[in-house]
Amino acid sequence: MRIYNTKDFLKTVLSLHKTDTLKLLFPTMLLVGLYSYGIAYLEIEYLDLTSKSTVTNVGLVHSMLGFVLSLLLVFRTNTAYDRWWEGRKLWGKLVNDTRNFAIKINAIIPKEEQHHKDQIAKYLRYFPLFLAKHLSKESTRLALDEEFSKLEEGLKHHAPIELASILMQKIKQLNREGIITDVDYLFLENQLSGFLELTGGCERIKNTPIPYSYSSFIKKFILLFVLALPVAYVINIGYFMVPLTMFIYYVLMSLEIIAEEIEDPFNNDVNDVPMETLAQNIGKNVDLIFKK
Numbered sequence: 001m002r003i004y005n006t007k008d009f010l011k012t013v014l015s016l017h018k019t020d021t022l023k024l025l026f027p028t029m030l031l032v033g034l035y036s037y038g039i040a041y042l043e044i045e046y047l048d049l050t051s052k053s054t055v056t057n058v059g060l061v062h063s064m065l066g067f068v069l070s071l072l073l074v075f076r077t078n079t080a081y082d083r084w085w086e087g088r089k090l091w092g093k094l095v096n097d098t099r100n101f102a103i104k105i106n107a108i109i110p111k112e113e114q115h116h117k118d119q120i121a122k123y124l125r126y127f128p129l130f131l132a133k134h135l136s137k138e139s140t141r142l143a144l145d146e147e148f149s150k151l152e153e154g155l156k157h158h159a160p161i162e163l164a165s166i167l168m169q170k171i172k173q174l175n176r177e178g179i180i181t182d183v184d185y186l187f188l189e190n191q192l193s194g195f196l197e198l199t200g201g202c203e204r205i206k207n208t209p210i211p212y213s214y215s216s217f218i219k220k221f222i223l224l225f226v227l228a229l230p231v232a233y234v235i236n237i238g239y240f241m242v243p244l245t246m247f248i249y250y251v252l253m254s255l256e257i258i259a260e261e262i263e264d265p266f267n268n269d270v271n272d273v274p275m276e277t278l279a280q281n282i283g284k285n286v287d288l289i290f291k292k
Contacts, residue, residue: 021250021253021254021257021258022250022254024257025249025250025253025254025257028249028253029246029249029250032226032227032245032246032249033242033243033245033246035227035230035245036229036230036234036241036242036245036246037239037242039230039231039234040230040234040238040239040241040242043231043234043235044234044235044238044239062225062228062229062232062233065225065228066225069221069222069225069252072218072221073218073252073255073256076210076218076255076256076259077255077258077259079210079259079263080210080258080259080260080262080263081262083205083262083263083264083265084262084263084265084272084273086201086205087202087205087265087266087273088265088273090198090201090202090205091202091273091275091278093194093198094128094131094195094198094278094282095278095281095282095285097191097194097195097198098124098127098128098282098285098286099282099285099286099289100191101124101188101191101192102121102124102285102286102289102290103289104184104187104188104191105117105120105121105188106289106290108180108184108188109174109179109180110179113179116170116174116179117290118290119170120167120170121286121287121290123163123166123167123170124167124282124286125282125283125286125287126163127160127163127164127167127195128275128278128279128282128283129279129283130159130160130163131159131160131199131202131275131279132266132275132276132279133159134158134159134160134199135202135203135206135266135275136266136267136268136275160195160199161196161199164192164195164196164199167192167195168189168192171185171188171189171192172185202266205264205265205266206264206266209263209264210263215256215260218256219253219256222249222252222253222256225252226245226248226249226252229241229244229245229248230242230245258271
């Protein structure tokens, strides 16, 4: 996730990042500009249409369609951001749940059973790493140690669930050995169930994208809306309609691209949930708790 100063207005406006929509849309903006110029030349120079031409009536329909398009884009953007924010809340819950679980384990297990604490701490450090890798379906790009790699080899199918199962078995073993009481076991079991619910929530976001027909319809709507712009207004505005059409295309299509990017917050893109940073912070918190 890209970190920036929200109060630095000029730097935010003038900076161009590699994921900036202007870079992504620039080739198609040129095509839209050429199309607009062709329509302008045809209507002004070749057909010699005047402001009283019936072509200007297209602008009335265009205005009504613009209102409908604005409502669709608002709904599209809000829906995408809700998915991003829900993903961030789930990872925030993982941070809190891991801290709580680590603090309770550290308090419940006596000091003479330090090897049990160390093993549970290892699993707690690795769980967010496995979850991030599972959600992104690519390398976490972290400097993982050899022990992590060995542990990963044994988790073939669904690493987060398998690691949570190992943790559950470990807690059950401590209960059988009398190291933790039945009450403590039930409490810790309930917290581990929260880990699985959190994983399921992230998978629901990951595996349920916005319906294709809806996204495709908005793109087609934007394109037709922009292509109709010079037809409706070039008679009144002239060749100035060429850059204006390019700008309107850039604004509308940028909203759709931004919505597409943030609706899946687990791809490790610039604007996605910073899973790797959060996973590293969880590991640091766990180490700090168990060193006390």
